[in-house]
Amino acid sequence: MGMTMAEKVLARASGKRVVRPGDYVTARIDLLMANDLGFPKIYDAITQRGITKVWDQKKVVVVMDHSVPAPSIKGAENHQKIRDGVGALKIKNFYEVGMGIEHQVLIEHGHILPGRLVVGGDSHTTAHGALGAAATGIGATEVAYAMVKGSLWFRVPATIKFILKGVMPKGVSSKDIVLKIAGQYTIEVGQYKSIEFLGPAAAALSLEERINVSNMGVELGTKFAFFEADHKTLDYLKGRTDQPLEPFGPDPDARYESTYEMDVTSLEPQVACPHSLNNVKPVSEVGDVPVQQAYLGSCTDAQAEDLERAAAILKGRRVHPGTRMLVIPASREIYLRLVKSGAVQTFLEAGAMLGVTGCGPCGGQNPGVLAPGETVISGANRNFEGRMGSPKSFIYLGSPETVAASAIEGRIADPRKYVR
Amino acid sequence: MNMIVSGKVWKMGDHIYSDYMAPGFARKLPWEEEKKHILHIHPVFAEKCQAGDVIVAGRNFGCGPSRENAATNLKKLGIGCVVAESFARIFFRNAIAIALPVMECEGATRLFQEGDQLELDFENSRVRNLTRGGESRGPLLPPELIDIVKAGGIMESL
Numbered sequence: 001m002g003m004t005m006a007e008k009v010l011a012r013a014s015g016k017r018v019v020r021p022g023d024y025v026t027a028r029i030d031l032l033m034a035n036d037l038g039f040p041k042i043y044d045a046i047t048q049r050g051i052t053k054v055w056d057q058k059k060v061v062v063v064m065d066h067s068v069p070a071p072s073i074k075g076a077e078n079h080q081k082i083r084d085g086v087g088a089l090k091i092k093n094f095y096e097v098g099m100g101i102e103h104q105v106l107i108e109h110g111h112i113l114p115g116r117l118v119v120g121g122d123s124h125t126t127a128h129g130a131l132g133a134a135a136t137g138i139g140a141t142e143v144a145y146a147m148v149k150g151s152l153w154f155r156v157p158a159t160i161k162f163i164l165k166g167v168m169p170k171g172v173s174s175k176d177i178v179l180k181i182a183g184q185y186t187i188e189v190g191q192y193k194s195i196e197f198l199g200p201a202a203a204a205l206s207l208e209e210r211i212n213v214s215n216m217g218v219e220l221g222t223k224f225a226f227f228e229a230d231h232k233t234l235d236y237l238k239g240r241t242d243q244p245l246e247p248f249g250p251d252p253d254a255r256y257e258s259t260y261e262m263d264v265t266s267l268e269p270q271v272a273c274p275h276s277l278n279n280v281k282p283v284s285e286v287g288d289v290p291v292q293q294a295y296l297g298s299c300t301d302a303q304a305e306d307l308e309r310a311a312a313i314l315k316g317r318r319v320h321p322g323t324r325m326l327v328i329p330a331s332r333e334i335y336l337r338l339v340k341s342g343a344v345q346t347f348l349e350a351g352a353m354l355g356v357t358g359c360g361p362c363g364g365q366n367p368g369v370l371a372p373g374e375t376v377i378s379g380a381n382r383n384f385e386g387r388m389g390s391p392k393s394f395i396y397l398g399s400p401e402t403v404a405a406s407a408i409e410g411r412i413a414d415p416r417k418y419v420r
Numbered sequence: 421m422n423m424i425v426s427g428k429v430w431k432m433g434d435h436i437y438s439d440y441m442a443p444g445f446a447r448k449l450p451w452e453e454e455k456k457h458i459l460h461i462h463p464v465f466a467e468k469c470q471a472g473d474v475i476v477a478g479r480n481f482g483c484g485p486s487r488e489n490a491a492t493n494l495k496k497l498g499i500g501c502v503v504a505e506s507f508a509r510i511f512f513r514n515a516i517a518i519a520l521p522v523m524e525c526e527g528a529t530r531l532f533q534e535g536d537q538l539e540l541d542f543e544n545s546r547v548r549n550l551t552r553g554g555e556s557r558g559p560l561l562p563p564e565l566i567d568i569v570k571a572g573g574i575m576e577s578l
Binding site for chain 1: 435437439440443444445447460461479480483484485486487488491506508509510513514517518562564565573574575578
């Protein structure tokens with residue numbers, strides 16, 4: 001009997017020939033990530049015990065992205081403490097303020113490889129499943145422990161698979177797939193499980209589109225959210241790593257807890273309405289919802305392709321006078337691509353604002369948050385009360401195309417009429 | 421650490437986000453202020469909960485961000501344990517890591533009403549209603565995880 005992707009990684013990392021769902025294993029970590037939000041606590045937890053060394057300086061990555069650039073004197077002191085701590089622990093991979101959002105930075109800099117076990121102090125670490133890595137989020141204390149020990153306990157998850165078929169229609173993108181899954185199968189469909197996205201329509205997605213789906217995996221409750229590592233994955237990684245690269249997927253006779261099929265051919269743009277990803281509707285059924293803000297910028301929706309598609313819709317048009325639009329590219333590399341392609345100029349000419357690369361207001365902690373009673377159409381990943389500012393504000397989530405179309409009309413809008 | 425926990429029940433619904441236990445908008449407030457916003461989706465919990473109380477919740481408790489403050493804030497309030505129909509995995513891990521006893525228990529929300537007295541035997545994954553009678557069992561955790569909680573958290577087991 002073969003193994004799923006999750007089982008293969010956890011068996012290898014725990015030195016076992018075979019593991020099965022429900023087994024508890026202690027597994028060696030291949031890569032550990034922390035960000036500026038968690039690092040001070042992690043550093044204190046380690047050094048208060050008199051420990052001065054991490055288990056492997058090359059396998060730890062620290063990225064400054066959540067509260068950047070320093071918003072206050074206290075924030076600046078916090079950054080200082082992180083820089084000192086990273087230096088004291090001799091951590092080799094440190095990405096400064098302005099490099100981008102952790103998940104994007106890790107992928108761009110070749111830290112994520114197929115079949116590896118990755119843990120990070122951020123729930124959206126599931127994003128790396130797009131490259132065939134077993135990647136998942138943990139809390140700060142466990143990051144501290146793993147930084148010293150290099151291993152953690154894992155319960156081997158059952159695996160479910162989504163077979164994606166058909167051809168994506170114009171004006172619809174991978175964000176709509178994952179919103180549709182949340183709406184149809186609920187935010188518990190993947191709870192404590194591993195998901196594999198397989199089938200011809202999964203293979204047809206670009207690497208960036210796959211990242212959007214895996215990133216949102218945690219919103220479906222998953223531990224891991226895998227795509228197979230295929231030629232697209234390996235082509236992307238060539239030149240970004242000197243490690244040997246091989247395709248990675250499940251064994252042909254792997255056992256799944258359940259299988260879901262989805263034909264994307266008739267998929268409409270999807271919108272998650274307040275205050276839950278269980279509350280998803282096709283854009284045509286959302287009704288008349290004026291938006292005071294349109295936001296593109298987070299680890300979910302601010303990759304180069306996302307923003308290029310949004311810019312194509314905004315080209316030659318203006319953001320509605322009753323709406324402010326904020327765009328924050330997910331990394332410096334993406335920003336540069338958008339400068340070269342002209343997309344940055346398109347956004348500015350349309351009347352949008354561009355922010356400093358980083359997590360932005362998605363988690364409610366940087367400029368761009370909402371007042372009571374305000375509504376945002378956002379390309380980010382969460383819409384519960386208070387996520388992006390006032391607990392009395394309203395967050396609707398959609399694709400980058402839906403956000404761009406809504407920015408133009410000043411109310412939630414179907415992007416398909418803008419896409420030729 | 422005591423593996424038998426008892427206390428007065430506060431009931432919560434399904435899909436309680438970690439953010440509700442550590443709201444982003446209250447993160448920078450002093451603790452005495454921040455704690456007034458913990459589980460703000462419950463009408464009176466923040467105002468009336470006492471150290472030693474416990475939480476009984478529905479499905480998917482602690483979904484959302486990985487913020488460990490969700491678990492540590494409950495512990496700082498003195499919450500003795502959380503018994504839920506099911507947990508989101510990061511919250512469950514965080515609770516074990518900081519030694520907040522948690523138990524998955526199908527039917528927990530039917531077994532308890534708000535204000536009942538609950539007794540949890542963490543090691544044996546058994547919960548009893550001391551007010552109305554009735555008990556239930558959950559899946560047993562492996563000894564390694566129980567040892568982490570007994571030690572007072574994963575850092576203590578380093």
